[in-house]
Structures are given as structure tokens and as C-alpha cells.
Amino acid sequence: MKVAMLNNPVVVVNPKMCGGVERMALLELDALEELGVDAKYYVRGFLGSDSRVEAMKDFRFGSDMGRRYYAWFAEKAADADVQHSQNAPLIALVSKHKNVLLHVHNVTTFPYYDLAKKNYDRCIFACCSSFILRELLRNNPSLPRERCTLLLNGIDTNLFSPSAETTPERPRILFTGAWIWHKGIRVFLDAMKILEDRGLDFEAAVAGSPYLYDTGDSQEWQSESDANIRASISQLRSARVVSVPDHSKMPDLYRSSEIYAFPSVWQEPFGLGLAEAMACGVPVVATKVGAVPEIVEDGRSGVLVEPGDPRALADAVAALIEDEGLRKRLAREGRKRIEERFSIASHARALYGIYRSMVG
Template structure:
């Protein structure tokens, strides 16, 4: 195994791409990276190449030029790295599939919006790329089903989740003395932060909530902050902005419970990290979240887009510290049983082994 050479193609500035590279390198694989975003070289102690990719607002001519300077060069870049396997994290823009089909021994991992946000060009071009792949993985059973919808012929799609490092994500020595809730999401429409804000007035009328942390950043930040003022809940809110991944465990350990009010969610790694810290999770019943949050056992599931149901679930748990403790203990055990990062690495190595044998 130590002689395997694997090239990962993906967003090099993404913490989960970095975790896969570092985790697989620690298992003895010789890793390299072709990054589709500007990636800080110190984040990697492996060969790192970058390609430009199209962004919103580009003219058609600029998009074509970027495609030719970027994805069109990938087959040649791969040849310079001499990998045994190439692992694509997240399906690319449809035009790039024409070049990736020239890459041998390709593993494809669907991540979420890459396949969930379906359009006519993806429906036309993704099937051939998925058929070309030596193996296909997805982070959840929900996402595997969505990805299977692109296949012209059935084939196995292995579910390999983003695991949690249980040595870093650990429970606090004791629960906070005051009631604190929080979430850690991109401030974008899919993640339902507006629903959480709409639920807060009822929560504040029912009990003495000391703090609600809304960590993350995004295009809706200003609008959400104005909404909080209009609702009269801004006095309990803390907006720390984007939180570096190494600082996430400390943020979570300062909470009484975690809120995941998404309208859409392919997997739910934030909910898993919270559960690893011994927190019960109140989440919406969408996408992959019912797979990672066990309703009534490690948390509570509510309908998406329903602030009344969200408020009721929050109030019930915040009023019952004994139940929060029971759910939190079960949550930690659940993550250890099913979503330990080392187990995720084992699963991915098994995918690699099978692909090489085929």
C-alpha cells in the first residue's frame, strides 16, 4: 500500500480536501494535489499544482479561455505526476468532463451541490464521466441515490462519509452554566439561518437563553443581521464570522446544543462534529441529515422552514438538562460507532484497492 501514488483533484483551500490528503499520506500513500482553487502551499507537504476555473460573471469567451487554461490541461498534469489513481472530489462544471474522461484510473466522489443542483448540461454530460470512473463514492446514502440518478447503467456507489477526528472533537468537561445554542453554517439560503432567527422570539419568551452563536459567513450576513434587529433578538446573538476548522471544537464545547436548520443538506458534517462534542442536535429532516442525527436518540428532527416547530424543539430540550445530557452521550457514542475519521480512511482505502484490482 505504501507504494500507491494518488493524485487528488479538488478545491485545495477546502478543509475536507486537506483532511483527505493528510489522512491518506499518514497511512503511507504518496499524495499529490491538483487544486481548482488558490490553495496555500503550507497547507500541503505534497506536490501541489493549481488550475484556473471559471467563476460567476465571466463572459462566454473568458469562460472558454479559462477552461482551456485549466481543465484542458489536467490530463497532461496528471501524466507529470505518475499516479496509480486519480481522485476527483466533487464533480466539475459539465464542460470539464470531456477532459476528465481522458484521465485513467479515476475515482469520483460526489460532494453535494455538484449533483443535487441538477441541470440539463449535467444530465447530458455527467453520465459518461461516471461510467468512465473506476469507482464512484458519495458522502451519504441520500447523496448516493441522487448520484445514481445520473447513471445510464446501474453501478455500485460506495458511501464514504466525511468522518470526525474523535481526538480533537471531544465533549466539554462540564456543560455551560447558562443556556447557549449555536450553529456553524455558510450564511446562504440553503442553510436556513433565517428560520433560526424567526424561532428565537418564542425561545426567548419561554426561557432565559443567554447566547445564540451564528458562526460562518456568506452573502446573507448583512440581511440576517438586519432581520435579527427587526425581530428584537440581536441582543443574544454572537456573529464570530468564519471560524477556522482548528477552532471549531472549542466553539462547540461552549454550547448547550447545536442547531442545524438547513433547507437542503447533502450530508451534515457540522452536525456530526457537534455530536462528537457530546451535543444534542436539533436539525431539519432533509437530505442526509436523518442519517447522521438519530431522531429522539442523538437529537431531534423537525420539518424544514418551520420556525414554530424549531422553537418548540429548542424549548423542550433547553428546559430539560437531563435529556440533553442523555442525548449528548448517545450522540458521542453514535459518531464513534459510525463516523470515526479513521474508519472513513479505511473505507476509502478499500475503494482504492478494489479500483486497482479491477
């Protein structure tokens, strides 16, 4: 079977460190290859070397950039058995292919799905969480329910796995992700200040950077965001920035932490970092937003708090710092939760099943 994947034209893909949509696509390439699927990933730009990934050579910003990008893909992927769009729904307006899989990764693309309604008869909509599936149908009432399916995200549970237990001198609380408001970076830093004021002895590790998407005019505000966040971190005696040059090094970062904080304040479509930390056996404190409650069972495989509330986040983190038994139980159940429901192996099998149903 031959599959052509398409990425959103906004993003330049960096395999060493990229967003969740691109990370899932790269994981799918590897997992599908093991299942005998010949998959190729078409992107606007690629900062790596992989024969399975092809970047558009003459991409340029402009009013017609989307049309040119989608037309380029449609021509390249004409002989594929399935065209698989990764958060790029407008391909349904350009491609004439009979088998188009529209992979729905977040709510930001919802307005575009209605534009493709005349082509629904040859599209399947695969949603990365029950939350996204529910919201897609609510926001697009004309979309046929029978063409929508759930395709839960998955992670590499062999790469992201627990390590031998250690007893650090100071507990480390970890934040990872883009340094933008909706990922909750400010909530995290405010919560750490509350813990400092209470006299707790800990280390707050902040990994990430300003938003990774390249929209052509984002360098100035990215630099400003970076400077502002670093200034805020420097004002906390417990906090420091942790540099992670490659995503393959992330398991070590998770394993070196006693608690992982996921303070997102937007309608989170999934949360790969959250799932990775749980797979590494790290107890998590996360917010009740979007699909997060699908991953974290409150009080069983993690702790959930209300979004945008630094004090609630601080209280939950403090409770874990003070209760080693609770940390161990949540860590054990968190790992079990990811193994049973969110592995890349089970994701790939489900995706392959969707392909087969489309091809016949």
C-alpha cells in the same frame, strides 16, 4: 500508491475555514498519508501553505476556464495511480486516465454526471451518504449501479471530542455555517425570536459568514448578505456573532454550547458541522432533510424537526433547555453515533480500499 485529487474550479480553498467538500479533502490528505498513500490536491487557488496542495497559477474566469483547468490537472496527474475528483465530474470528459474516482458530494453536480456517460467504464462513483447515492442513481438512470459505492464522510474524533461538563449561567444555542437561505439562518433567527418572546433566558451564538465560494462576481452580494444578517442579529437581545478565525478552534466553540441547531432547508448531502457538534458531545436539533436522518437518529442521538418551521425548531430547543437529563442522554448517544459510523479513520480505510480495487 500515488493519488491526485482535484477540486471544483469554482472554489478557492482556505484551509482555515472552508466548505465541507474542501474540508473532507484536506482531512483525506492527512489520513491517507498515515496509510502510506502519496496524495496531492490540485485546486484553483489556495490560501495556505502545504506542499501537498498545488494551485493553478494562471487561472482566470472565462468561457473556457473549465476546459483549461481540467486539462491542467490531467497533465499534472498523468502518472498518478488514481485520479480522484472532489465534486468535479467533468474531469471524466478530459482525462484519459484509466482509474478515475468521481467523489459525489452534493446534488448540485448531478446534471454533469450524465455528460460523462461515454467514460463510465473507467470511473467509480463514491457517494458521501446513502441519500446522495440514492439520488444519483435516480437522476442518472443510465449510470451502472455496480460502479457506484457508498463512502460515508468522516471527521477527526480526536480533535472533536467532549470536554468536562460545566454549568453555564445561560444556555448557549449555536448556529454555524454560511449565512445563506438554504442553510436555514433565517429559520434559526426566527426561532430565537420566538424563544425570546416566551421569556426564556439564553444566548444565541451565530458563527459563519456569507457564502464562502468565490465565483468571481460575488463580492457585492456577499457584503449585502452579511449586512442584512448582522442587522437581523442585532435586533435580537439574546443573539451575538461569534468570530472563529480558524477551523481548529471550532471544537472549543461547540463545547461552549449547550445545544447545536442545524436548521438546513435544502437536500443536505451530509452535514459536517452537525457531525462535529455531536462528536463534541453537544445535543443537536436538526431538520429532516437529505442525509441528516442518516446521522441523527431522532429521539436517540438528537432531535429532528420539519424544515422551514421556526416554531418547531423553537419548541425542540426549549424542550432541551428545560430537560438537562435529555440533553445529557442525547449528547452521549450523539458522540457514540459519530465514533461508530463517521470517523475519518474509518473513512480513510474505506477510501483506500476503493483505490486498491481500482488499481488491482
